[in-house]
Amino acid sequence: MKLHPFSVPYRVVDRGVRFGWAAVIGVAATSGGTFAEFWPFVLVGAVALAVLVLAYQYAYYQRFSYELAGDTLDIDSGVLSRREREIPLRRVQNVDVTRNVLQRALGIATLSVETAGGGSTEAKLECVSAEEAERLQTEIRRLKAGETADTEGEDMGDVLYELDDRSLLAYSFLSFDARVASGLAVLFPLLGPVIATLGFSDAASGLGAALLVFVVGVGALAVLLALWIASAAIRFVRFYGFRLRREGDDLRYERGLLKRYTGTIPLDKLQSVSLTENVLMRRVGYATLAVETAGYAPGDTPSGGSEAAVPFAPREDALALARTLEPFNEVAVERPPRRARRRYIGRYGILAGIVTASAFAASTLWGLPYWWISLLLFPVAVAGGHYRWLHLGHAEGDEYAVTRGGFWSRSTTVVPYYRLQTVIESQSVFQRRWGLASVVYDTAGSRRLTGGDATAHDIEEETARSLVERAVNRLRATLGRQ
Amino acid sequence: MERLNPRVRLVWAVGALVTALVLGGIVAGIALFADTSDFPWFTPLYGVAVFLLVGAIGVVFAVLRYRVFRFEVREDTLFLQRGVITRVRTVVPYVRVQHVDTQRGPLERLVGLSSVVVYTAGSRGADVSIPGLTPERADELQASLRELAIESEPEDAV
Numbered sequence: 001m002k003l004h005p006f007s008v009p010y011r012v013v014d015r016g017v018r019f020g021w022a023a024v025i026g027v028a029a030t031s032g033g034t035f036a037e038f039w040p041f042v043l044v045g046a047v048a049l050a051v052l053v054l055a056y057q058y059a060y061y062q063r064f065s066y067e068l069a070g071d072t073l074d075i076d077s078g079v080l081s082r083r084e085r086e087i088p089l090r091r092v093q094n095v096d097v098t099r100n101v102l103q104r105a106l107g108i109a110t111l112s113v114e115t116a117g118g119g120s121t122e123a124k125l126e127c128v129s130a131e132e133a134e135r136l137q138t139e140i141r142r143l144k145a146g147e148t149a150d151t152e153g154e155d156m157g158d159v160l161y162e163l164d165d166r167s168l169l170a171y172s173f174l175s176f177d178a179r180v181a182s183g184l185a186v187l188f189p190l191l192g193p194v195i196a197t198l199g200f201s202d203a204a205s206g207l208g209a210a211l212l213v214f215v216v217g218v219g220a221l222a223v224l225l226a227l228w229i230a231s232a233a234i235r236f237v238r239f240y241g242f243r244l245r246r247e248g249d250d251l252r253y254e255r256g257l258l259k260r261y262t263g264t265i266p267l268d269k270l271q272s273v274s275l276t277e278n279v280l281m282r283r284v285g286y287a288t289l290a291v292e293t294a295g296y297a298p299g300d301t302p303s304g305g306s307e308a309a310v311p312f313a314p315r316e317d318a319l320a321l322a323r324t325l326e327p328f329n330e331v332a333v334e335r336p337p338r339r340a341r342r343r344y345i346g347r348y349g350i351l352a353g354i355v356t357a358s359a360f361a362a363s364t365l366w367g368l369p370y371w372w373i374s375l376l377l378f379p380v381a382v383a384g385g386h387y388r389w390l391h392l393g394h395a396e397g398d399e400y401a402v403t404r405g406g407f408w409s410r411s412t413t414v415v416p417y418y419r420l421q422t423v424i425e426s427q428s429v430f431q432r433r434w435g436l437a438s439v440v441y442d443t444a445g446s447r448r449l450t451g452g453d454a455t456a457h458d459i460e461e462e463t464a465r466s467l468v469e470r471a472v473n474r475l476r477a478t479l480g481r482q
Numbered sequence: 483m484e485r486l487n488p489r490v491r492l493v494w495a496v497g498a499l500v501t502a503l504v505l506g507g508i509v510a511g512i513a514l515f516a517d518t519s520d521f522p523w524f525t526p527l528y529g530v531a532v533f534l535l536v537g538a539i540g541v542v543f544a545v546l547r548y549r550v551f552r553f554e555v556r557e558d559t560l561f562l563q564r565g566v567i568t569r570v571r572t573v574v575p576y577v578r579v580q581h582v583d584t585q586r587g588p589l590e591r592l593v594g595l596s597s598v599v600v601y602t603a604g605s606r607g608a609d610v611s612i613p614g615l616t617p618e619r620a621d622e623l624q625a626s627l628r629e630l631a632i633e634s635e636p637e638d639a640v
Contacts, residue, residue: 421604
């Protein structure tokens with residue numbers, strides 16, 4: 001089978017926009033005012049390049065063929081170097097379909113197939129028609145499960161969860177997308193000179209100082225507010241119309257306002273389940289449910305880092321849904337011993353001390369006003385240590401290990417023992433002094449940037465050692481049973 | 483518990499000394515060739531001091547690392563203990579072993595040593611490596627780990 005003919009114009013425009021933008025910036029940055037003398041050359045170059053890209057994309061389209069044959073997905077592709085691939089469907093992890101605005105206008109879609117292992121997406125069909133993408137997604141699931149194409153009937157599985165507009169709005173404003181904060185980096189070059197001209201010593205006395213503090217405070221609040229609204233807008237656009245269905249052994253979700261995503265999450269490859277609640281969501285009793293599979297490479301997910309099975313649901317509902325995916329029992333999560341709290345308070349106290357000492361030094365050397373404000377950091381350190389301790393925890397079930405941690409965003413992760421790859425006990429110098437140790441349950445999962453590994457932090461040394469032993473024994477026991 | 487070949491200290495110490503030499507060289511180079519008229523006290527001797535300091539720390543670490551490092555081929559798992567500042571004990575069930583490599587760096591070849599690296603599908607993939615083995619022991623270990631991994635494979639490793 002070949003790709004959709006519209007994929008040629010789509011790919012030309014897509015690559016053109018991406019490359020063209022870089023080229024415009026490059027030309028503007030390097031030539032400056034002399035651009036006027038060069039424009040005929042630039043124009044000829046651009047036209048030549050456009051023709052080249054068009055020819056290449058046409059050849060790509062001509063050379064690309066795929067076929068869903070029996071239990072493999074065969075793909076022949078490549079213009080300059082040819083590549084023939086057979087992907088065993090048994091090894092397929094996630095199948096994602098994305099459609100951006102342009103693709104939706106043309107009625108086409110990109111299909112990405114993920115397998116475990118390897119750094120990036122295993123196969124990308126860019127683009128096929130929207131119906132064909134849907135068909136492939138369903139077919140791959142069917143063939144994987146060993147069903148034949150004629151077992152019709154349950155084409156649309158049960159809707160497990162749907163995000164209504166009110167919940168979506170609440171979710172947008174209650175969750176914070178950390179990626180927005182990177183936008184701050186853009187502001188620094190702009191704000192730097194302004195701050196530099198303010199000067200500390202001139203303003204150190206009387207009204208000037210008060211004004212300075214006021215301006216800085218209001219500015220910081222405005223920036224925070226802007227970030228919050230930006231984050232909410234991004235969340236809203238990304239999760240608009242979220243719907244989760246169960247189809248056989250897969251979960252299937254769709255979402256997105258401008259760019260539509262549809263993806264499958266294979267439940268038989270599920271590595272861990274985690275429930276995340278940030279400070280605000282804890283207040284109103286809501287949580288995010290995420291499942292981890294082995295398919296995606298870190299930070300490289302076509303769906304934009306979201307394997308959220310349920311972005312926003314009352315805690316009880318999220319928990320109930322999690323139980324239908326992995327039938328774990330209620331286990332009591334235990335906090336680390338109290339001396340761990342002293343350790344965190346001490347750690348944050350040292351940080352506060354360093355900041356205070358630097359502020360004091362700056363005040364004596366360069367006349368930084370109000371250095372003593374930094375003394376307020378000490379109570380903050382005590383509170384920080386306490387809350388870190390308060391939200392940490394681990395539990396040891398018969399078939400699942402549970403770890404919990406994080407104050408701003410608390411994650412509770414459930415790891416089935418039969419998914420363990422390695423078990424790691426680690427102990428820093430400081431932990432050795434307190435007789436504490438951490439245990440890491442490593443799975444073949446992929447959420448490395450956000451959630452990190454499931455770790456039981458700062459538990460008793462002896463407990464940690466026997467925990468490792470028992471976890472490995474349980475892995476063996478569950479494997480033998482299957 | 484098995485310990486490493488004592489010669490591994492030499493490999494690590496020489497590696498640390500090379501790093502120290504580069505750092506010291508950079509400092510000495512700056513003192514020699516850059517314009518340091520504002521800091522008359524800054525002489526190439528500082529480069530020597532940096533070399534001695536970093537080198538000494540590196541050598542001490544090499545010795546400590548050797549003392550801490552232990553591994554054991556158990557019935558169902560491979561056990562590994564390492565780390566001077568943060569002590570890490572890793573347990574790798576043979577069921578989860580994807581493949582086993584032996585590696586020999588230039589320094590290791592010089593003193594006749596070899597390393598074995600065990601890969602799992604976990605997110606800490608190549609975290610499990612055993613340096614400082616004689617080539618015979620490394621080959622033997624690789625072969626026996628391979629055997630054990632094949633023996634204990636019941637199903638999909640992911």
